[in-house]
Amino acid sequence: MTYLNPRLAGIDLLALGCYTTYSCCKYLILKVKDLDSYAVTRRITPSSAINYDSFKYTFMxxxxxxxxxxxxxxxxxxxxxxxxxxxxxxxxxxxxxxxxxxxxxxxxxxxxxxxxxxxxxxxxxxxxxxxxxxxxxxxxxxxxxxxxxxxxxxxxxxxxxx
The missing domain is CATH 3.30.70.100 (Alpha-Beta Plaits)
Known part of the structure; x- marks a missing residue:
């Protein structure tokens, strides 16, 4: 898996579209499609700042x-x-x-x-x-x-x- 900060890489998550999300004990994993349709994965440490329910499927x-x-x-x-x-x-x-x-x-x-x-x-x-x-x-x-x-x-x- 490739871990990156989408903002630093210039990836617009809304333009690319949420591929899928997974929740596990330590991390929220967000997969998005990059411009070449290859799955890019970003590992996000859950925090109270992330409202997982409203974030995950706002447009799916x-x-x-x-x-x-x-x-x-x-x-x-x-x-x-x-x-x-x-x-x-x-x-x-x-x-x-x-x-x-x-x-x-x-x-x-x-x-x-x-x-x-x-x-x-x-x-x-x-x-x-x-x-x-x-x-x-x-x-x-x-x-x-x-x-x-x-x-x-x-x-x-x-x-x-x-």
């Missing part, structure tokens, strides 16, 4: 989408979803996404997306993009239901914290 939205399709159409939806996220991943405010299937329910596809957007800016700036057209057309044809959950993440744990 997470979507959890539960899609039910006819079981015979699940693989087609996965293929369309892969193409969709290949295109969306090129958007400057895209953070990451996961496309998953249920082992227990053959008609269920779960989509998890994180964006450096607010709910309002996502609806205004991302949803109208033509990338979504094949996905939405397929859902019209084979979809049974779709639930969209707008989530504000409060804490993330992963093996990097250990």
């Amino acid at each position: 939205i997470t979507l959890n989408v539960l899609v039910r399709v006819k079981p015979e159409a699940r693989e087609e939806l996965i293929q369309i979803g892969q193409k969709l996220f290949d295109d969306l991943a090129k958007e400057p405010t895209f953070v990451d996404a996961r496309l998953s299937t249920s082992e227990d329910e053959s008609d269920l596809v779960v989509v998890y997306e994180r964006w450096n957007e607010t709910k309002e800016s996502f609806i205004q700036n991302i949803l109208p993009k033509p990338f979504y057209n094949p996905y939405l057309a397929l859902l019209d044809r084979v979809g049974i239901s779709r639930e969209i959950h707008w989530i504000n993440e409060r804490q993330i744990w992963n093996s990097e914290n250990l």
Whole structure:
């Protein structure tokens, strides 16, 4: 990991967008995308001066989408979803996404997306993009239901914290 002071390096965190944050016992780790899209990491010692909850996700939205399709159409939806996220991943405010299937329910596809957007800016700036057209057309044809959950993440744990 490269540790640096973003201000000394001239990195504008708001312009680059928060990639992800991790909290652990001694440090708050903030990863941001630098101009070459390589992860640069800054280790920050927690203090009372940092309001972690308001700092961490002031402009990040997470979507959890539960899609039910006819079981015979699940693989087609996965293929369309892969193409969709290949295109969306090129958007400057895209953070990451996961496309998953249920082992227990053959008609269920779960989509998890994180964006450096607010709910309002996502609806205004991302949803109208033509990338979504094949996905939405397929859902019209084979979809049974779709639930969209707008989530504000409060804490993330992963093996990097250990």
